[in-house]
Amino acid sequence: MKKIIVQKFGGTSVADTERIKHVAQVVVKEKNNGNDVVVVVSAMGHTTDHLVKMAHEINSQPSEREMDMLLSTGECVSMALLTMAIQSLGYDAVSFNAAQVGIYTENVHNKARIIDIKTEKLRKNLNEGKIIIIAGFQGITEDGEITTLGRGGSDTSAVALAAALNAERCDIYTDVEGVYTTDPRVVPNASKLDEISYEEMLELAHAGANVLHPRSVETAKQHEVPLRVRSSFKTENLGTLILGVEKMEINKPVAGVAEDSSQVRIVVCDIPDTPGEAATLFGSLAEKNVSVDMIIQSYARKSSNTNDIAFTINKSDLPRAQEVLNTVKEKLQAGDIKIDENIAKVSIIGAGMIDRPGIASTMFKTLAESGINIRMISTSEIKISCLINKEDASKAVKALHDVFNLGCEEVADVKGTLPDC
Ligand code: ADP
Numbered sequence: 001m002k003k004i005i006v007q008k009f010g011g012t013s014v015a016d017t018e019r020i021k022h023v024a025q026v027v028v029k030e031k032n033n034g035n036d037v038v039v040v041v042s043a044m045g046h047t048t049d050h051l052v053k054m055a056h057e058i059n060s061q062p063s064e065r066e067m068d069m070l071l072s073t074g075e076c077v078s079m080a081l082l083t084m085a086i087q088s089l090g091y092d093a094v095s096f097n098a099a100q101v102g103i104y105t106e107n108v109h110n111k112a113r114i115i116d117i118k119t120e121k122l123r124k125n126l127n128e129g130k131i132i133i134i135a136g137f138q139g140i141t142e143d144g145e146i147t148t149l150g151r152g153g154s155d156t157s158a159v160a161l162a163a164a165l166n167a168e169r170c171d172i173y174t175d176v177e178g179v180y181t182t183d184p185r186v187v188p189n190a191s192k193l194d195e196i197s198y199e200e201m202l203e204l205a206h207a208g209a210n211v212l213h214p215r216s217v218e219t220a221k222q223h224e225v226p227l228r229v230r231s232s233f234k235t236e237n238l239g240t241l242i243l244g245v246e247k248m249e250i251n252k253p254v255a256g257v258a259e260d261s262s263q264v265r266i267v268v269c270d271i272p273d274t275p276g277e278a279a280t281l282f283g284s285l286a287e288k289n290v291s292v293d294m295i296i297q298s299y300a301r302k303s304s305n306t307n308d309i310a311f312t313i314n315k316s317d318l319p320r321a322q323e324v325l326n327t328v329k330e331k332l333q334a335g336d337i338k339i340d341e342n343i344a345k346v347s348i349i350g351a352g353m354i355d356r357p358g359i360a361s362t363m364f365k366t367l368a369e370s371g372i373n374i375r376m377i378s379t380s381e382i383k384i385s386c387l388i389n390k391e392d393a394s395k396a397v398k399a400l401h402d403v404f405n406l407g408c409e410e411v412a413d414v415k416g417t418l419p420d421c
């Protein structure tokens, strides 16, 4: 049996017809290597952004179902055009949307999770020697409703297909040469990583490194799909391999720095300090499918026996959160609700920070020396995140990237002190 390679091309890679023709060359090259090839495509260039803009020009609160109907069309355009480009090179190719393949998701609009992928049709077409092109980002429910997987979700379509087909590898082709120590468009001396663990990549992606959709990394880790991020333009380069942490030698305490400016902070003030209040608040948000990231509860004030709960959510979930917050406020007999959109989250990530003291204090000191105020902190075993003012985000990323010496190859020997570059 031939090996199956899944390739995914992002929006920039298929931004115009010339680029689509170039992608067709990359695809047939893989086919000529003797592999079966399944390709997943994103919408062309900024198509999805344009569709979102048009929807909001027509209706300030478009229904989630119709947004999915609209946004799923972007990927269908690139899928058909790429198939035509491959056919014009003399190869047999066929395109399918998610409904035709059977990419089943849960019954949730805008950020559905894939629950099952049917492979019969794909295997039949591969056995006939065809190259298959699939529309990323979309799925279908059991009832035949169109869903989408969340912005950037074509990465997840590709990895889930690779897992379902037991593919040899999933190659994510994009507009940078791999995964870098931070966004190379923000910090020009960011270094490209040859490899990174699933665990670190998952934290980086959740922390805002949008080079990979977080759920694609989650799926790759779960099914042990070998995953590569590489350039559509410099295809001879192997990019970054994402693999299990046990296979890696970890030298540096911090592998990368990420920034996320897409969150908002909500503070519910003066909540009576009694059991079950947090469960009521976050239960109501969960019912509306609002994911919460950082959470801080203040000490109870003795005078009023109340406390405040501050948390962050994605900006796109704010309208849904607002639908429940006023009801919850009454239920809890809480005080004001404050919403702050002028925030950004900066995070440092690294499996090497486990058992190495001094990393958090270096981060806080660096932000302080840059005159940046920390408004919330959260940590996991391999990540420290600080919420700061949005205008300080780039400065914070650059300072943290510098202090942890990520711009150079030298290995850090950390117990608080870091080597010079
Ligand atoms: P695509 O359209 O191919 O899916 P994306 O725009 O979703 O591409 O992701 C690629 C972009 O991710 C890069 O252009 C880069 O600006 C950004 N990015 C953010 N963090 C990182 C990082 N740590 N490494 C590489 N790219 C990053």
Ligand code: ASP
Binding pocket: 010, 011, 042, 043, 048, 049, 074, 136, 137, 150, 151, 152, 153, 154, 155
């Ligand atoms: N086109 C979708 C987006 O722009 C999905 C993707 O590109 O992965 O978010």
Ligand code: MG
Binding pocket: 010, 152, 155, 210, 211, 212, 213
């Ligand atoms: Mg992307």
